Amino acid sequence: MAKRKYSYPWPRPAVTVDIALFTVAGALQNLRLRVLLIERGEQPFRGAWALPGGFVRQDEDLQAAALRELQEETGIAQVFLEQVGAVGTPGRDPRGHVVTVLYVGLVAGDRHQLASQGDAAAVRWFDLAAGVSLPPLAFDHALLLRQALAHLRRRLDEAPALCAELLPERFTLSELQALAEAIAGQRLDRRNFRRKVKETPDLLRRAEGSRREGRHRPAQLYRFVSPPDQAPAP
Amino acid sequence: MAKRKYSYPWPRPAVTVDIALFTVAGALQNLRLRVLLIERGEQPFRGAWALPGGFVRQDEDLQAAALRELQEETGIAQVFLEQVGAVGTPGRDPRGHVVTVLYVGLVAGDRHQLASQGDAAAVRWFDLAAGVSLPPLAFDHALLLRQALAHLRRRLDEAPALCAELLPERFTLSELQALAEAIAGQRLDRRNFRRKVKETPDLLRRAEGSRREGRHRPAQLYRFVSPPDQAPAP
DNA sequence: TCAAAAGTGTTAGTGATACACCCATGC
DNA sequence: GCATGGGTGTATCACTAACACTTTTGA
Numbered sequence: 001m002a003k004r005k006y007s008y009p010w011p012r013p014a015v016t017v018d019i020a021l022f023t024v025a026g027a028l029q030n031l032r033l034r035v036l037l038i039e040r041g042e043q044p045f046r047g048a049w050a051l052p053g054g055f056v057r058q059d060e061d062l063q064a065a066a067l068r069e070l071q072e073e074t075g076i077a078q079v080f081l082e083q084v085g086a087v088g089t090p091g092r093d094p095r096g097h098v099v100t101v102l103y104v105g106l107v108a109g110d111r112h113q114l115a116s117q118g119d120a121a122a123v124r125w126f127d128l129a130a131g132v133s134l135p136p137l138a139f140d141h142a143l144l145l146r147q148a149l150a151h152l153r154r155r156l157d158e159a160p161a162l163c164a165e166l167l168p169e170r171f172t173l174s175e176l177q178a179l180a181e182a183i184a185g186q187r188l189d190r191r192n193f194r195r196k197v198k199e200t201p202d203l204l205r206r207a208e209g210s211r212r213e214g215r216h217r218p219a220q221l222y223r224f225v226s227p228p229d230q231a232p233a234p
Numbered sequence: 235m236a237k238r239k240y241s242y243p244w245p246r247p248a249v250t251v252d253i254a255l256f257t258v259a260g261a262l263q264n265l266r267l268r269v270l271l272i273e274r275g276e277q278p279f280r281g282a283w284a285l286p287g288g289f290v291r292q293d294e295d296l297q298a299a300a301l302r303e304l305q306e307e308t309g310i311a312q313v314f315l316e317q318v319g320a321v322g323t324p325g326r327d328p329r330g331h332v333v334t335v336l337y338v339g340l341v342a343g344d345r346h347q348l349a350s351q352g353d354a355a356a357v358r359w360f361d362l363a364a365g366v367s368l369p370p371l372a373f374d375h376a377l378l379l380r381q382a383l384a385h386l387r388r389r390l391d392e393a394p395a396l397c398a399e400l401l402p403e404r405f406t407l408s409e410l411q412a413l414a415e416a417i418a419g420q421r422l423d424r425r426n427f428r429r430k431v432k433e434t435p436d437l438l439r440r441a442e443g444s445r446r447e448g449r450h451r452p453a454q455l456y457r458f459v460s461p462p463d464q465a466p467a468p
Numbered sequence: 469t470c471a472a473a474a475g476t477g478t479t480a481g482t483g484a485t486a487c488a489c490c491c492a493t494g495c
Numbered sequence: 496g497c498a499t500g501g502g503t504g505t506a507t508c509a510c511t512a513a514c515a516c517t518t519t520t521g522a
Contacts, residue, residue: 011292014246015322015333058245059331062322086320086335088249088296097293099249101320101333174474191476192512216472217519408501425503426485450499451492 013088013097017066018053018141019081020102020148021074023109023125024166024182028175031182034109034125035145037137038073041121044094045138049126051145053100054119066103074123075115080165081105084144084151092140104148106156106183108166130185156183161203164224170207172219173197202226247322247331251300252287252375253315254336254382255308257343257359258400258416262409265416268343268359269379271371272307275355278328279372283360285379287334288353300337308357309349314399315339318378318385326374338382340390340417342400364419390417395437398458404441406453407431436460 021036037049052073056065063081071077081103088099109125116123126134128149137145156162163179177193197204207221255270271283286307290299297315305311315337322333343359350357360368362383371379390396397413411427431438441455 010289012246012248013290013292013294015249055244056247056322056333058247059324060247061324062320062333083319085317086296088290088335090293090295099290099296099333099335101322172474189512189514190474191514194475195477196511216521217474219474406501423486424501425487428502429504430484450494451501453501 013099014095015056016053016098016100017056017062017069018051018100018102018144019066019070019105020051020084020145020152021070021076021079021105021107022128022149022152022183023107024179025109025125028178031178033128033182033185035128035134035149036074036076036114037124037126037134038116038120039122039124040119040138042119047121048138049135050138051141052120052123056101062101063103066101070105072118073116073120075117076107076112079105079107079112080162082151082155084148087140087144089140100144102144102148104152106152106162106166111165153184156180160197160200161224161226170212170221170223172212172221174219176222247333248329249290250287250332250334251290251296251303252285252334252336252378253300253304253339254285254318254379254386255304255310255313255339255341256362256383256386256417257341258413259343259359262412265412267362267416267419269362269368269383270308270310270348271358271360271368272350272354273356273358274353274372275350276353281355282372283369284372285375286354286357290335296335297337300335304339306352307350307354309351310341310346313339313341313346314396316385316389318382321374321378323374334378336378336382338386340386340396340400345399387418390414394431394434395458395460404446404455404457406446406455408453410456 019036023034023036024031025034026032036052038052040046040048040050052070053066054069054073056062060068062083066081067077067079070079070081082105084102084104086099086101088097090097092098092100114123114125128134134142136142160180163176163183166179167175173194176197177188177190180193181188202225204222205225207223211218212221253270257268257270258265259268260266270286272286274280274282274284286304287300288303288307290296294302296317300315301311301313304313304315316339318336318338320333320335322331324331326332326334348357348359362368368376368379370376394410394414397410397417400413401409407428410431411422411424414427415422436459438456439459441457445452446455
């Protein structure tokens with residue numbers, strides 16, 4: 001812990017974290033990208049929808065603060081978050097000068113129970129397809145949401161294994177592709193997609209000879225070689 | 235300005251900005267990347283070298299704070315800064331919990347007069363070639379410096395016109411290439427480099443037929459089509 | 469035998485890399 | 496005329512994007 005040998009008592013901006021957590025829902029043929037929003041239970045913007053988030057505590061790591069706020073307001077825990085950046089434009093928060101550090105994450109919606117607590121009057125996933133409109137968001141959260149989504153898409157292009165949490169342990173290539181399409185917001189060519197993921201080193205492994213019945217031809221199952229939260233076996 | 239209708243009086247982390255400002259110096263054949271450091275005039279880490287930076291004031295924009303601190307501590311003003319990200323690990327500052335937003339910039343060293351003021355006892359450019367070692371840096375600034383340099387290299391690869399401030403208004407392609415090599419930290423193929431920059435739309439324009447004498451064959455002069463701080467003419 | 473998804477290869481274009489020679493000038 | 500840096504073009508490779516047919520199964 002910090003030692004406080006020196007002190008700087010001047011007025012200072014407050015620090016918050018906000019979290020743009022995405023998931024994907026729906027039938028394979030029609031997966032939709034969704035974002036997690038809370039209905040604010042406190043002023044300012046009481047009753048408006050917003051990204052989950054809140055104040056960073058003394059001696060709390062930024063990422064830890066983001067995880068804590070997410071847990072407190074939505075019940076979701078144990079997710080992987082990445083930092084997008086910091087925003088501190090004066091006037092973005094009516095309470096005064098607030099600097100926000102924005103995080104983004106991606107989870108399987110149906111593996112997490114939503115439970116609004118703390119400052120959140122309600123929690124819900126909102127569809128994010130092109131053309132579907134969200135409710136007006138509190139603060140500058142519409143801007144933060146756009147930044148987070150752009151960041152997520154860039155990152156998934158570099159590292160497709162970040163999807164791992166969204167799929168069952170064993171999955172078909174069609175499932176993986178549907179997921180990639182939902183997040184990228186566009187259709188992908190099946191042959192090119194399969195070639196690309198199969199040729200990526202240390203990404204996929206055929207799951208033990210087993211298959212899964214569609215209501216027609218069964219598909220080969222795969223699994224990720226190294227789940228992102230475990231070290232790969234040497 | 236913010237209205238302060240609500241208040242959050244809890245203890246909060248402090249917010250600072252740090253700036254990793256780079257330049258390039260030396261003869262064309264031997265340009266060296268350099269970083270601007272200050273010698274701290276105050277505790278903690280008094281006497282140690284560090285990135286310029288300091289506390290963000292109430293109702294001050296992050297980028298504005300970075301520009302102000304840079305001006306106050308080093309005398310350098312009117313530069314273009316980009317945000318790299320935020321770091322808030324507890325214990326990174328002995329004064330207590332401090333969240334730092336890191337900025338990176340690139341300037342022509344010989345166009346700016348250095349003048350240490352405020353918390354800085356001295357200001358100097360430090361060579362950053364591979365193998366040359368910097369003095370030990372205060373706080374976690376060695377880490378921040380690595381992050382900033384990686385960010386700068388990524389960005390310049392995408393947007394070579396960010397070099398514009400480093401060159402005279404008219405410059406030769408060899409000068410531009412020497413600059414790119416110094417920043418990237420590696421040699422580049424002359425033909426490929428020239429083809430790439432010439433084929434980049436709206437980047438370069440031949441300067442009015444004029445030439446400049448080398449001590450041998452003169453080289454064609456170029457200029458950037460749109461200096462980054464001006465809008466391009468339609 | 470049909471419907472529905474799984475599975476598979478080739479071609480064309482584009483951008484990156486590697487590489488060698490002639491040109492213009494000052495001395 | 497020679498040393499010095501300025502200037503150019505081509506072959507190869509890797510990656511991307513476009514594209515159509517056969518296979519397997521349940522009903």
